[in-house]
Amino acid sequence: MDAEAQESFREFVANRSSALLKTAVLLSGGDRHAGEDLLQTALIKAAGRWHRIDEPEAYVRRILYRQQISRWRLKRRGRELSVAEPPEPGTGGDSASADAELRLVMRGALARLTARQRTTLVLRYFEDLPEAEVARILGCSVGTVRSTTHRSLARLRALAPELRSLRASEAERRPSGDYPPVEVRS
Amino acid sequence: MNVDELVRDALREQAAELTAPGPGFADRVLAVRRRRRARGLVVGAAALAAVVAVAVGAVLPDTGKEDVRPASVLDGSGVLAHPDQSPPRELIAAGRSVLAAYYTAEPVARSADEAVLSRTYRLLDPETGMYEEDDRWSFVAVAPGARTAAVLERTLPARRIGVLDLATGRIDRWIGVDRAVGGLAWSPDGDRLVATTYGGHPDLLERMKSATGASGWGPPSRTGPTRSGFYVLDVADGRGDWSPVTAGQDIGGRQDFAFSRDGRLVYAQFIGGKDGLQRFHDLDGKTVPAPANEHFLRSDVPARLSPDGKLAALGLTAEAKDTSWSEIRDPSTGKEVARVRGAQLLAWADDRRLIAWERAPGPGEYRPRLVLVTIGSEKVVPLSGVREPDGVFETMEWEPVFVERRG
Numbered sequence: 001m002d003a004e005a006q007e008s009f010r011e012f013v014a015n016r017s018s019a020l021l022k023t024a025v026l027l028s029g030g031d032r033h034a035g036e037d038l039l040q041t042a043l044i045k046a047a048g049r050w051h052r053i054d055e056p057e058a059y060v061r062r063i064l065y066r067q068q069i070s071r072w073r074l075k076r077r078g079r080e081l082s083v084a085e086p087p088e089p090g091t092g093g094d095s096a097s098a099d100a101e102l103r104l105v106m107r108g109a110l111a112r113l114t115a116r117q118r119t120t121l122v123l124r125y126f127e128d129l130p131e132a133e134v135a136r137i138l139g140c141s142v143g144t145v146r147s148t149t150h151r152s153l154a155r156l157r158a159l160a161p162e163l164r165s166l167r168a169s170e171a172e173r174r175p176s177g178d179y180p181p182v183e184v185r186s
Numbered sequence: 187m188n189v190d191e192l193v194r195d196a197l198r199e200q201a202a203e204l205t206a207p208g209p210g211f212a213d214r215v216l217a218v219r220r221r222r223r224a225r226g227l228v229v230g231a232a233a234l235a236a237v238v239a240v241a242v243g244a245v246l247p248d249t250g251k252e253d254v255r256p257a258s259v260l261d262g263s264g265v266l267a268h269p270d271q272s273p274p275r276e277l278i279a280a281g282r283s284v285l286a287a288y289y290t291a292e293p294v295a296r297s298a299d300e301a302v303l304s305r306t307y308r309l310l311d312p313e314t315g316m317y318e319e320d321d322r323w324s325f326v327a328v329a330p331g332a333r334t335a336a337v338l339e340r341t342l343p344a345r346r347i348g349v350l351d352l353a354t355g356r357i358d359r360w361i362g363v364d365r366a367v368g369g370l371a372w373s374p375d376g377d378r379l380v381a382t383t384y385g386g387h388p389d390l391l392e393r394m395k396s397a398t399g400a401s402g403w404g405p406p407s408r409t410g411p412t413r414s415g416f417y418v419l420d421v422a423d424g425r426g427d428w429s430p431v432t433a434g435q436d437i438g439g440r441q442d443f444a445f446s447r448d449g450r451l452v453y454a455q456f457i458g459g460k461d462g463l464q465r466f467h468d469l470d471g472k473t474v475p476a477p478a479n480e481h482f483l484r485s486d487v488p489a490r491l492s493p494d495g496k497l498a499a500l501g502l503t504a505e506a507k508d509t510s511w512s513e514i515r516d517p518s519t520g521k522e523v524a525r526v527r528g529a530q531l532l533a534w535a536d537d538r539r540l541i542a543w544e545r546a547p548g549p550g551e552y553r554p555r556l557v558l559v560t561i562g563s564e565k566v567v568p569l570s571g572v573r574e575p576d577g578v579f580e581t582m583e584w585e586p587v588f589v590e591r592r593g
Contacts, residue, residue: 006216013212022201030200036207043215044222045313048355052319062314099187099195106196125190126197139277139315141264153189166189 005050012056013043020057024064026122029111042067065119065137102162109159117152124149265535265558265567272555272571273308273584277315280558280569281535282493284591286310286328286352287335288317291582293391293403301403302342303389303580309335312353320355327370327379328352329421331592336370336379336421343368343384349421361424363417369442373449379419380443380452383428385412388440391580403580406439416443416452418469429471443467446477447491455485462486462501482520488588489531489540491517497524497561499531499540508547514561527559527566533588538562541588546572556586 001009017039024042025035042063046056053059110118123134124145131149135142157163266279278285287309293301307326308317312333320326325338333352338344343366348357367381368388382388391403411433419426431443436456443452446466451474453466462484468474476483482498483490489499500513503525510529513522528542529552535541538561543554556570573583 001216009216010212013215017211018204018206021207022204025204026197026201032204039207040215040218043212044219047216047219049318059314059316062316066313066315102187102192103196103199106192107200110193110196121193122197125194126201136276139266144264153193156189156193163189163192166187166192168189 001047001050009047009050016057016060017043020060020064023061023122023126026110026126027064027115027119029113029118030107031111038064038067062137065123066139105160105162106156109156109163112159113152113155117148117155120145120148121152265569267558267567267569268571269555269568270571272573274317274570276317277310278556278569279591280541281539282590283533283535283541283588284310284332285556285586286332286589287326287587288584289326289582289587290584291389292578293580299393301391301393302387303391303403303582305389305582308584309352311355323348323350325369326350326587327372328587328589329372330374330376330590332589334358334376336372338367338370342366342387342389347379347381347419359424361419361421363419363428365414365417365428367417368413369440371442371444373445374447375449377421378426378445378449379417379421380445381417381419382442382454383414383416385414388412388442390439410435411437411439411441413437413441415471418452427469429467429469431467431471446480447495448477451477453480453485479517482515482517487512487531489533489542492534492537494537496537499534502529505529508545510545512542524561526561527564528557529554532556532586541569551575 020042021035021039024039025032028034028038039060042060045063046053046060049059050056110121113121119138120134123129123137124131129137131142131145134145138145157166264279265281266277268274268276268278273288273290274285287307289305289307291303291305294304295301305324307320307323309320309326309328310316310332311318322339323337324340324342324344326335327337328335335350335352337348337350337357339346339348345363345366347361347363347367347370349359349361350356351358361379363381363383365383366385368384369382371380373379386409390406390409392406392408393401394404395401413431413433415428415430417426417428434456436458437454438457441454441456443454445452451466451468453464453476456463456465464476464480464483464485466474466476466480475481479491479495479498482500484501487499487501491498495517498515498517500515500522502510503513503522504511510527511525512528512531514524514526515521516523526540526542528540528544530543531540532543533541535558540559540561542557542559544557544559544566546553546555553572553574555568555572558567558569559565576583
């Protein structure tokens with residue numbers, strides 16, 4: 001990596017690392033340390049190919065998404081990320097504070113999903129990407145994205161009883177087995 | 187509130203609370219990268235020293251390997267198509283087959299009268315699912331599973347074979363050889379390599395001049411084939427034996443050996459009265475009859491036998507406007523059992539579907555694209571964009587390398 005490439009790399013990191021770190025931490029279930037590790041590994045890989053990358057942000061994001069899933073695959077399935085326990089929801093209070101408590105409960109539940117489930121939800125609901133784009137990024141079919149989303153939302157409800165009172169979303173109402181295993185994107 | 191609305195709100199709230207990485211984050215990343223590279227270089231130097239010391243079979247652990255070994259893009263069996271991409275930029279796969287690499291080739295002059303047809307490979311990065319140029323290698327054979335490749339460095343024929351980790355882009359180990367190698371192919375189980383040995387560069391070209399004085403590069407006429415035999419090498423320990431095969435005049439400059447379906451024999455193409463002829467040898471190099479199930483195959487149709495072994499992919503048999511059909515035969519009798527769309531059958535997606543080159547609709551010359559075809563159906567699913575001819579005789583537009591996808 002020559003001096004010019006290093007300068008361009010530093011500029012990219014200075015401008016984009018804040019946004020990229022948000023994604024990396026969310027992918028890591030809210031664990032900032034794990035998120036920084038994830039982003040660092042992705043940036044190291046990007047630095048090695050800096051002069052050949054046309055769209056650095058797209059490249060780094062793609063590595064983040066896939067690496068997070070792969071890293072999880074290396075670990076034992078049962079091992080969960082260490083996150084602070086969310087506070088118990090209060091019994092009274094106004095609706096704003098009740099919503100805030102629900103969001104905290106949701107954070108705790110998201111941290112306990114598998115990496116693949118959490119990555120799918122981050123791509124769909126934080127990055128707001130359409131299903132076809134999520135499938136492209138993760139290298140799977142649209143049907144797999146749909147069924148993973150469905151199962152992930154169901155798992156969130158199972159993890160946190162407080163969420164059971166929420167209305168079912170459209171993604172949850174779809175039966176997960178209705179999608180063909182083969183999806184051709186045009 | 188829906189559960190997905192709450193997911194969205196919770197993620198956004200959490201993201202909003204996060205502060206940016208501290209100053210100097212880029213420098214920290216670059217420093218870690220330098221340390222990892224230094225560690226990798228030490229391993230590389232040790233590997234080179236071991237190759238010098240040991241004639242065949244230098245095996246070293248790779249202590250510089252990345253922590254992460256991604257696998258996700260190679261899982262599954264769905265169809266991943268990019269009909270807008272030629273050459274491909276993103277993963278193409280169907281069923282059990284994945285486009286693990288592709289290469290282009292062009293003549294590189296060595297003197298006024300001599301050139302070599304030099305390949306440039308783009309290899310699938312299993313982390314990103316993207317094809318990335320890797321100009322270190324003159325020849326790449328990707329192992330079943332698409333996580334490892336055997337490579338030869340730029341100067342051919344080569345005295346050592348690299349075992350490349352496709353996830354990290356690093357050489358795990360080098361296998362040194364006494365006789366120089368020009369081509370490689372994996373055994374079906376991914377445990378062994380057949381390495382074809384040559385006395386000279388297998389892709390040599392000579393300057394040719396036409397009657398009108400125009401010049402170009404063509405196959406060598408002054409020098410004959412230099413193929414001398416093959417190694418069969420165990421990839422795990424680098425050990426193996428070399429077997430001589432006398433080169434007759436009925437082979438071209440590059441005529442690499444490949445394993446038979448059961449891995450007990452090797453075969454290579456030879457030139458005769460029709461295209462796609464193949465000659466089999468046992469692992470001592472002795473010429474032997476073709477195995478019964480490969481007797482009717484053609485060396486120029488890469489798909490060969492279906493996964494269950496019940497069907498054989500043969501060559502182009504019929505053409506109409508914008509449409510081609512290839513033959514499917516019963517491998518035991520050689521009888522045609524079906525005609526399937528496609529001009530050249532490249533790989534089996536499963537026991538009924540194949541990946542093929544097929545001509546794109548439209549007037550003019552043959553403009554192929556990768557497609558998925560099904561036996562018993564005229565349906566053609568485009569997998570890649572159209573490979574437009576570049577109009578230069580000596581160059582090769584992108585050539586696909588398919589291997590078996592293993593989860």
